[in-house]
């Protein structure tokens with residue numbers, strides 16, 4: 328490390344490793360089934376006539392259509408650079424560096440802890456139960472010790488949705504001491520379990536959303552934080568002046584039009600069919616055990632030879648994600664559902680992997 332960097336870099340950042348995004352781990356592959364992206368690349372139109380101007384801080388057409396889509400008021404919506412920026416803004420606005428802490432429930436999405444660590448905010452853990460349900464008693468033990476409680480539902484990477492009464496207990500328990508952030512990045516795959524409309528009822532409830540998954544726009548970097556007006560106003564204090572680029576606003580507005588939402592729903596039903604087909608095929612292989620639930624666009628499974636399978640697939644240019652370092656997920660791999668062709672290719676490769684294994688054995 329250069330001397331000047333060594334002497335100026337924040338202490339809490341020195342030991343930190345940059346986020347290993349699925350993309351960063353493997354850039355040489357051809358078939359990407361490792362980042363829970365959608366296989367659909369939809370068409371959009373761009374009007375460049377305003378590209379010389381700074382964009383709206385919050386694009387009105389996007390805010391209006393997202394509010395309508397989520398069933399909330401426009402002043403309860405904040406548009407951010409992906410849900411990831413929402414996570415970071417919450418931490419920066421509500422946690423004092425070097426003093427405050429957040430609570431996460433592993434195994435879960437990695438960015439809560441990473442954002443906290445980069446902000447020098449502590450991370451407490453209340454692990455999920457063995458069946459990946461929320462350990463509500465354990466979560467509640469942290470009252471007064473944390474400022475934010477992150478609950479991912481449907482959860483990445485277990486595909487499990489958190490029971491409504493359990494979330495309610497947590498939100499009520501922390502009513503006067505912490506914000507409870509329900510991350511609904513995959514809610515379109517389990518729409519009846521959304522908490523978006525409950526932000527009217529609970530002052531400490533925040534819901535995170537994104538266009539990266541079901542809406543097939545991971546490349547756009549467009550997410551939403553839903554909460555009561557006071558929380559949204561607090562987040563405006565820390566957000567960048569022009570967080571949503573004009574082309575992003577234009578594309579998001581089209582994705583959230585009536586037609587856009589209808590297309591998203593069609594694509595979700597397609598993925599649901601693929602999921603069923605894929606699960607049926609996977610369970611037929613010896614030694615593969617499905618893990619968790621299927622309330623999202625991915626499948627998690629356990630296999631003793633997970634490393635051999637990963638290596639085999641990488642060699643063939645197909646990338647899935649190793650989740651085995653996560654708490655309770657030893658030997659687990661996660662497959663994002665892709666196009667029919669991609670899914671068939673992956674299943675064929677898994678079949679030939681097992682044939683090869685038998686020959687070796």
Ligand SMILES: *Cc1c(COP(=O)(O)O)cnc(C)c1O
Nearest residue numbers: 409410411436483512537539550
């Ligand atoms: C993908 C994902 C996000 C990030 O969404 P972006 O809008 O792409 O930043 C947030 N939470 C969970 C649980 C995710 O899986």
